[in-house]
Amino acid sequence: MTRLARVGLAILTLLAAFAIVGPWIAGDPNAQPDPVNGSLLLPSPAHWLGTDQLSRDIFARLASGARISLAVAAIAVSVAAVFGSALGLAAGAAPGLAGRLLQRLIDLGLALPRIIVLLVVLAALGRMHYVLLGVVLGATGWPAVARLVRGETLRLRHAQYVAAARALGAPPARVLWYEIFPGTLPAVLVASTLGLADAILLEAGLSFIGVGIRPPEASWGGMLYEARDYIGSAPWLVFIPCLALVAATSAATLLGDALRRSLQPETR
Amino acid sequence: MLGGTGSGHLTTPLLEVAGLVKHYRTGGLLARTGAVVKAVDGVSFTVAPGETLGLVGESGSGKTTVGRTVLRLELPTDGVVRFEGTDLASLAPGELRALRRRMQIVFQDPFASLNPRRTVGASVAEGIEIHRLAPKREIPQRVANLLEEVGLDGSYASKYPHEFSGGQRQRIGIARALAVEPRFIVCDEPVSALDVSVQAQVLNLLLDLRDHRGLAYLFIAHDLALVRQIAHRVAVMYLGTIVEIGTARTVIDSPRHPYTQALVSAVPEPDPAKATARIVLVGDPPSPAAPPPGCPFVTRCFHPMKDERCVAERPRLRPLDGRDVACHYAEVNAVGGR
Numbered sequence: 164m165t166r167l168a169r170v171g172l173a174i175l176t177l178l179a180a181f182a183i184v185g186p187w188i189a190g191d192p193n194a195q196p197d198p199v200n201g202s203l204l205l206p207s208p209a210h211w212l213g214t215d216q217l218s219r220d221i222f223a224r225l226a227s228g229a230r231i232s233l234a235v236a237a238i239a240v241s242v243a244a245v246f247g248s249a250l251g252l253a254a255g256a257a258p259g260l261a262g263r264l265l266q267r268l269i270d271l272g273l274a275l276p277r278i279i280v281l282l283v284v285l286a287a288l289g290r291m292h293y294v295l296l297g298v299v300l301g302a303t304g305w306p307a308v309a310r311l312v313r314g315e316t317l318r319l320r321h322a323q324y325v326a327a328a329r330a331l332g333a334p335p336a337r338v339l340w341y342e343i344f345p346g347t348l349p350a351v352l353v354a355s356t357l358g359l360a361d362a363i364l365l366e367a368g369l370s371f372i373g374v375g376i377r378p379p380e381a382s383w384g385g386m387l388y389e390a391r392d393y394i395g396s397a398p399w400l401v402f403i404p405c406l407a408l409v410a411a412t413s414a415a416t417l418l419g420d421a422l423r424r425s426l427q428p429e430t431r
Numbered sequence: 432m433l434g435g436t437g438s439g440h441l442t443t444p445l446l447e448v449a450g451l452v453k454h455y456r457t458g459g460l461l462a463r464t465g466a467v468v469k470a471v472d473g474v475s476f477t478v479a480p481g482e483t484l485g486l487v488g489e490s491g492s493g494k495t496t497v498g499r500t501v502l503r504l505e506l507p508t509d510g511v512v513r514f515e516g517t518d519l520a521s522l523a524p525g526e527l528r529a530l531r532r533r534m535q536i537v538f539q540d541p542f543a544s545l546n547p548r549r550t551v552g553a554s555v556a557e558g559i560e561i562h563r564l565a566p567k568r569e570i571p572q573r574v575a576n577l578l579e580e581v582g583l584d585g586s587y588a589s590k591y592p593h594e595f596s597g598g599q600r601q602r603i604g605i606a607r608a609l610a611v612e613p614r615f616i617v618c619d620e621p622v623s624a625l626d627v628s629v630q631a632q633v634l635n636l637l638l639d640l641r642d643h644r645g646l647a648y649l650f651i652a653h654d655l656a657l658v659r660q661i662a663h664r665v666a667v668m669y670l671g672t673i674v675e676i677g678t679a680r681t682v683i684d685s686p687r688h689p690y691t692q693a694l695v696s697a698v699p700e701p702d703p704a705k706a707t708a709r710i711v712l713v714g715d716p717p718s719p720a721a722p723p724p725g726c727p728f729v730t731r732c733f734h735p736m737k738d739e740r741c742v743a744e745r746p747r748l749r750p751l752d753g754r755d756v757a758c759h760y761a762e763v764n765a766v767g768g769r
Contacts, residue, residue, distance in 0.1 A: 323538050323540060323543040324543065324544055324545055324546040324554075326499075326504050326536075326538070327536065327544055327545075327604070328546075328557060329504060330502055330535060331531060331557055331607070331610075331611060332529065332531035332532060332558070333528075333557065333561050334528060341553075341557075342546055342549075345546075345549075346546075
C-alpha cells in the first residue's frame with residue numbers, strides 16, 4: 164500500500180470515528196442557546212468551531228452531519244454494490260436472450276440521468292429518514308457497478324480455471340459462485356471506494372438543493388446551503404463543511420486509486 | 432475409416448470421434464458477414480481403454496480445439512463423439528455433468544488453469560464435492576492422498592496457487608483431474624509451458640499414473656519427440672484435418688506424409704550416423720478461414736510429384752503400410768533414405 168493510500172485510509176478512519184463518537188461528545192446539534200447574542204460567533208473554548216446564524220454549535224452540527232452524510236454514502240454504495248453485482252453477474256452469465264435483456268436493462272439504467280431522477284423521486288417522496296435516502300441513492304447507483312461486474316463476468320467466463328470447473332462437471336450456478344463471483348470482488352471493491360466519494364458529493368449536492376437531508380437536520384451539504392448567505396460575514400461557516408467534504412472525498416479517491424493499482428492487474 | 436485403423440487394439444474404443452467439425456464465425460457485431468474459420472474440419476479417431484493417442488500439429492492446426500470439443504467444453508459444429516459407447520450430444524446437461532467424472536482435462540498453462548482465489552485443496556476437492564465421492568469429513572484426507580500421488584506434500588492443500596512453481600501447479604492440475612477417478616484424460620500440451628528439466632518429471636508422472644490407474648490419454652503436443660515417449664498411436668494434424676495416423680512406431684519411424692516427414696526431421700537425433708537432413712518448411716500454414724480447396728498442405732509441400740491434383744482434390748485418409756495417410760502420392764517417398 165502506498166503512502167498516499169495510507170493517508171486516505173487514515174482520513175477515512177478518522178472521519179468514521181468522528182461520525183460515530185462526535186455526536187455523543189458534541190451535544191445537541193439543534194440547540195439554539197442564544198439566538199440574539201450568540202450567533203455567528205468565532206471559534207472559542209465554548210464553541211470549538213464557532214456558532215451559526217441561529218447560535219447552533221458548528222462542531223455539533225459537523226459531527227451530526229458527518230454521521231448522516233457518511234452513513235448515507237456508505238448505505239448508497241453498499242446497496243449499489245449488492246444490487247449491481249447480482250445484476251451484473253446474471254447479465255454476464257445468463258445465456259442467450261435473458262443475458263441480452265439484462266444487458267439492455269443495465270444500459271437503460273446507465274442512460275437515465277441520475278441527478279434528474281433523484282430530484283424527481285426525492286421531491287415526490289418528501290422528507291425521509293437518512294437510511295432511506297441512502298437506499299434511494301443506491302438504487303440509482305447500481306448501473307455502473309452492474310456494467311463493471313458484467314464485463315468482469317464475461318472476461319472470467321473464458322478463464323481456463325472456469326473451463327476446468329466445467330470439465331469437472333460443476334453446474335453453472337456453482338461455477339458462477341465459486342469461480343467467477345470471487346474474481347469480480349476486487350473490481351467491485353475499487354468501484355465502491357471510488358463511488359463513496361461520488362455518493363458523498365451527490366448527497367451534499369442534493370441537500371444543498373434542498374431535496375436531500377432537510378433542515379433542521381444537519382448534513383454537510385445542508386450546512387453549506389444554510390451558510391451561503393454569510394459567506395462574506397462568517398466565511399468559516401462555509402469553509403468548515405467544505406473542508407470536511409474535500410477531506411472525505413479525496414481520502415476515498417486516494418484509497419480507491421491505490422486499491423485499483425494493487426488489485427486490478429491480476430497479481431499472481 | 433472410423434475404426435481404430437492401425438491401432439492393433441481389439442477392444443471396443445473408450446472414445447470414438449467421427450467426422451468432428453468445429454467452425455468459428457469471425458467478425459463482430461458490425462461485420463455480420465464474417466468469415467468461417469474451419470478450426471477442425473472432419474476429424475475421426477478412436478482411443479482404446481488404457482491407450483495414449485498423441486495428437487501432434489503446429490499452433491493453429493486445431494489440435495486444442497479437438498481436445499475441447501471432445502469434452503464438449505465447446506460444442507462441435509458437426510460430427511459425433513461417443514464415450515463408452517454413449518453419444519455425448521444425446522445427453523441432457525445433468526447426464527453430461529455426471530459423465531464428466533469419467534473424462535478429464537489437464538491444461539497447457541498451469542498459471543491460468545488454477546483459480547488464484549481458491550486454495551489448492553479447494554480446487555482439488557472440487558470434483559469430489561460435485562460428484563459426492565466422499566463424505567465431507569473424509570475430503571481433506573482424500574485431497575492429501577491425491578497431492579501425494581502426484582508427488583506433492585499433502586499439507587500444500589491450504590496454500591494458494593501463487594505459492595507454487597509451474598511444475599508444481601501442473602501436478603496440482605493433474606491431482607484435480609484425478610480426484611474424480613477418470614478413465615480418460617485430455618492432456619492439452621501439459622508440459623509445453625514448463626522448463627525442460629521439469630517437463631520430464633511431469634511426463635514421467637503421467638506415465639506412472641497411466642500404468643497405475645489404467646488411464647487413457649489424448650495427448651496433445653506440438654513436439655513429436657515428446658509424443659514418442661508417451662503415445663501408443665500418433666495422429667498428425669494439419670489445418671484442421673488429420674494427415675497421418677497410425678502406431679507411434681510406424682508413423683514416427685517411417686512417416687509417409689510429407690508434413691509428418693518434416694516434423695520427424697525436426698526431432699533431434701542423438702545418433703549422428705542416423706541423422707538426416709532437416710526439412711525446413713517454407714512459409715506459414717494457410718489461414719483456416721481460407722484453406723486451399725485441395726490438399727491443405729499443398730502450399731508448403733516439397734513432394735517431387737506435387738501437381739494440379741493436389742491443388743484441386745483433397746486427399747482422403749487411406750491405409751498404406753500399416754497407417755492411414757492423406758496424400759495422393761504417399762507411395763512415393765518425398766525424401767530419400769528414411
